[in-house]
Amino acid sequence: MLKFMINDAVGYARTNVREFSLNALRLLPQLPQLSPYDVNLALKENEFVYNFPVEGIIHSYETNQLGSNSPCEDSRTEASLLHRNGFICGIFDGHAGAACGQVVSKRLLRYISAGTLPRQVLKEQLSQGCSSQSFLKCHNDNVDFVSEIRPIYEHSFQQYIKQLSNEPQRDVASELQHAFVQLDEHLSQEALTTSDVRTMGVALSGAVACLVHLEGLQLHVASTGDCGAVLGVLDPQTNQWQPKKLNNEHNVDNLQEVRRILAEHPREEQETVIRNGRLLSQLAPLRAFGDYRYKWSVDTMQQKVVPMFGEQVMPPNYYTPPYLTARPDVQQHELCANDKFLVIASDGLWDFLTPSEVVSLVGEHINSKKILEPMRLPPGEVKLKQISAQLAERKAGLTRKPVDQNAATHLIRHALGATDYGIEHSKISYYLSLPKDVVRLYRDDITITVIYFNSEHIAKLKGDQSSSQAPGA
Numbered sequence: 001m002l003k004f005m006i007n008d009a010v011g012y013a014r015t016n017v018r019e020f021s022l023n024a025l026r027l028l029p030q031l032p033q034l035s036p037y038d039v040n041l042a043l044k045e046n047e048f049v050y051n052f053p054v055e056g057i058i059h060s061y062e063t064n065q066l067g068s069n070s071p072c073e074d075s076r077t078e079a080s081l082l083h084r085n086g087f088i089c090g091i092f093d094g095h096a097g098a099a100c101g102q103v104v105s106k107r108l109l110r111y112i113s114a115g116t117l118p119r120q121v122l123k124e125q126l127s128q129g130c131s132s133q134s135f136l137k138c139h140n141d142n143v144d145f146v147s148e149i150r151p152i153y154e155h156s157f158q159q160y161i162k163q164l165s166n167e168p169q170r171d172v173a174s175e176l177q178h179a180f181v182q183l184d185e186h187l188s189q190e191a192l193t194t195s196d197v198r199t200m201g202v203a204l205s206g207a208v209a210c211l212v213h214l215e216g217l218q219l220h221v222a223s224t225g226d227c228g229a230v231l232g233v234l235d236p237q238t239n240q241w242q243p244k245k246l247n248n249e250h251n252v253d254n255l256q257e258v259r260r261i262l263a264e265h266p267r268e269e270q271e272t273v274i275r276n277g278r279l280l281s282q283l284a285p286l287r288a289f290g291d292y293r294y295k296w297s298v299d300t301m302q303q304k305v306v307p308m309f310g311e312q313v314m315p316p317n318y319y320t321p322p323y324l325t326a327r328p329d330v331q332q333h334e335l336c337a338n339d340k341f342l343v344i345a346s347d348g349l350w351d352f353l354t355p356s357e358v359v360s361l362v363g364e365h366i367n368s369k370k371i372l373e374p375m376r377l378p379p380g381e382v383k384l385k386q387i388s389a390q391l392a393e394r395k396a397g398l399t400r401k402p403v404d405q406n407a408a409t410h411l412i413r414h415a416l417g418a419t420d421y422g423i424e425h426s427k428i429s430y431y432l433s434l435p436k437d438v439v440r441l442y443r444d445d446i447t448i449t450v451i452y453f454n455s456e457h458i459a460k461l462k463g464d465q466s467s468s469q470a471p472g473a
Contacts, residue, residue, distance in 0.1 A: 032433055033426065033429055033433075034428075034429040034432055034433060036425060039425065039428050039429060039432060040403075042066075042432050043064075043066065043404075043409050043412055043413055043428075043432075044064075044404070044406070044409055046064055046065040046066070047062070047063075047064045047406045047408070047409055048062070048063050048064070048140045049061075049062050049063075049405075049406060050078065050139045050140070055454065055457055056085065056454065056457060057087075057214060057216070057217065057335065057453060057454060057457060057458060057461075058087055058214065058451055058452065058453060058454065059452045059453065059454040060452050061078060061089070061449060061450060061451045061452065062406045062407050062408050062409075062449070062450045062452075063076055063078065063140065063408050063447075063448060063449040063450070064406055064408035064409045064412060064447075064448055065445070065446065065447040065448075066348075066412050066445070066446045066447075067445050068348070068439050068440050068443050068444050068445045068446075069098070069440060069445055070436050071098050072098065072445050073093065073094035073095060073097065073098045073101055073445055074091065074092065074093050074094065074101065074346050074348070074445040074446070074447035075091075075092040075094065075098075075101045075102050075104075075105035075207075075447075076089070076090065076091050076092070076105065076140070076447050076449060077089065077090055077092075077105045077106060077109055077138060077140070077141055078138070078139050078140050078449065079109050079113070079136040079137055079138045079139060079141075080136065080137045080139070081113050081116075081135070081136055081215070082113070082134070082135055082136055082137060083117060083121055083125075083135065084117070084215065085215070085216075086116075086213070086214060086215035086216075087212075087213075087214045087215075087451075088109050088112060088113060088136065088211070088212065088213050088214070089109075089211070089212050089344070089449055089451070090105060090108060090109060090209055090210060090211035090212065090344075091209070091210050091227050091344050091345060091346055091447050091448075091449060092104050092105040092108075092207045092208070092209045092227075092289075093207060093208045093209075093225065093226070093227055093346040093347060093348075093445070093447070094205060094206065094207040095205070095206050095207070095208075095283075095284075095285075095288075096204070096205040096206055096291070097201065097205040098205070099198075099201045099202045099205045100187070100202050100203075100205040100206050100207040100289055100290035100291075101205075101207035103145075103153075103187070103202050104183065104187075104207050104209060104289045104290075105207075106141065106143075106145070107132075107153060107157070107183055108179065108180070108183055108209065108211065109136060109138075109211075110132045110133075110135060110136065110157060111157070111160060111179040111182065111183050112175070112176060112179045112211070112213060113135035113136040114132075114135045114157075114160070114161050114164065115164055115175040115176075115178060115179045116172055116175045116176075116213065116215070117135065118169065119164070119165060119167075119168075119169050122161060122164060122165050123165050125161075126161060126162065126165055130161075131154065131157075132153070132154055132157040146198075148198075149196075149198060149199070152190055152194065152199065153190075156186040156189070156190060159186075160182055160183075160186070172213060172215070172218065172220050172332070173220060173222075173330040173332060176211070176213060176220060176222040176328065176330050177222070177327055177328055177330060180209075180222065180224060180289075180326050180327060180328045181325075181326060181327050183289070183326075184289050184290070184326035187199075187202055187203045187289065187290055187292070188203055188292055188295070188296070190202075190203070191203035191204075191292065192300070192304060195304070197308070200305075200308065202290060203290055203292040204290065204291070204292055204293055204305070204309070204313070205290055205291070206283070206285075206288040206289060206290040206291035207225075207288060207289045207290060208223075208224055208225020208226055208227055208250075208285045208287070208288050208289070209222075209223065209224055209225060209227065209289060209328070210222075210223040210225075210227035210228065210229050210247060210344045210345075211223070211328075212229065212342065212344060212451070216461070217334050217335045217458065217461055217462070218332065218333075218334060218335075219246075219332070219333045219334070219335055219342070220330055220331070220332050220333075221246040221247050221330065221331050221333075221344075222328040222329070222330045223247040223248075223249075223250075223328050223329060224250065224285075224287040224288060224289070224325075224326050224327065224328040224329075225249070225250055225285040225286075225287050225288050226249040226250060226251050226284070226285045226347045227247075227249075227344065227345065227346050227347060228245070228247060228249060228344070228345055228347070228349075228350050228355065229245070229246040229247045229342065229343070229344045230243045230244065230245050230246065230342070230343050230355040230358060230359060231243070231244040231245075231246055231333065231339055231341075231342050231359075232339070232340050232341040232342070232343065232359040232362055232363055233338050233339055233340065233359075234338050234340050234363070235338070236338060241359050241360050241363035242359070243355040243356045243358070243359040244333075245355055246331050246333060246342075247329065247331060248329065249285075249347075250285055250286040250287040250329075251277075251284060251285060251286055252274060252277045252278070252284075252286070254286070257286050257287075258274060258286070261273060261274065261279070261286060261323070262274070265320050265323070266319075266320060269317065269319060269320065272316070272317035273317075273323065274286075279294065279323055279324065280294065280315040280316060280317060280318065280323060281315075281316060281317075282315055282316075283324070286324070287324065287325055287326060287327065287328070288324060288326060289326045290326075291324055292305075293305065293313055293314070293315060294315060294321065294322065294323045294324040295321055295322040295323070295324050295325075296321060296322075297321060298318065298319075298321065301313070301314055301318070335453060335458050336458065336462060337455045337456075337458050337459040337462065338455075339453055339455075339458070340363070340366070340452070340453060340455065341362055341366070341407075341450055341451060341452050341453060342450070342451045342453070343358055343359070343362060343411075343448065343449070343450050343451075344448070344449050344451075345358075345411075345446070345447060345448040345449070346444070346445060346446060346447045346448075347444060348415075348443065348444035348445050348446035348447070349411060349412075349415055349446050349447075349448055351443070351444060352414075352415035352416070352418075352443075353411065353414065353415055353418075357414075358411060361407075361410060361411055361414055362407050362410070362411070362450060365402055365404075365407050365410045366407075366452075368402045407450040408448035408449065408450050411448055411450075412446055412448065413428065415446065416428045416431045416432070416443070417431075431443055
């Protein structure tokens, strides 16, 4: 319970970090100055890169995480879909503890990989005694559930896929929404039926999520809460990078979301449902997994939760729950050759950088990394003048050689250290040196995944589609 109270207080006190200057940091007590070597170690500790071995829509992805909370409340998971050619990944930003985010990050992808599978294939898998591991291959997941909890989660998953097998196939967007809601309901059922402090802890903590599902050229982004997703598009006319946002955050800045919540509760509660920019004056995201102290009935709270955690677990002005949902908004986008990459990140990044800045930074990073690749001559007869020009271009590029190979690390470095005059090492050092009991006031956990698309493969698929749709084809 103390964790809830601390997180609420931190939420009120947290500074607007985009306006937080280096001078303000220097007003803090003197902190040890980290060397560039130590800064690099800290920034690169959680890097991960995956290059896909077979040519497809995605060339590779890079991801990284820098914690603020201890333990870090962000989680990330990436996986290839089995039984068809597809990819799925997500970023999960927990609050009131890490439990809900960690559990959802492992389970949600499994629910979605089964839910988006053709029903006939799902039935075949059921007849062969499939498990929750049967539908995807994770690339960056080295932790499993504790043995006492694993059977509970597996039982819920088996119920879910049996139910799915008897339902008609939905479109991908509807299956994503269905999976989000069903998993969230299972978190509630597991907590109430077992009365185990661990399952109850998952249900009472919370997590927001941004999930990407890609199959063929169809990209879907499902989000609940305040993580963000932005597509990096290269304009072929101007050769400039353009951002395309693929989700809207569910917070008080989203007026449509505020109106939705107010419309679901009596007029007498209009002044208390959202107060001080937070749900029931406590929760910043307006949609989330878990957080069942904003969802369960008053009777359930009094009978099941208050005896375990005390009266203080009840939010103020709690009259007509549920006040919160895990149902995501889903946006669909058909990839084209100009779509070069996708960045998804927890709000710790967006506190520092705008979508436009993020896309520009990754775009510049792509261009600067080209000088690190082996020099390749164009096909056919090559003139000495062409070789000379190419060498001159590479030499000029050495001045902008990136410090970080990993684009996610590159973004974190700029988020913490960018000034009007470039990257300020001492600024990053200050952010990384802040004591554990105050660091959360100045920066949040930051988790980023950058997905690189294979433009040539996308162009080929688009060309094949055009040919097949041509008259007389």
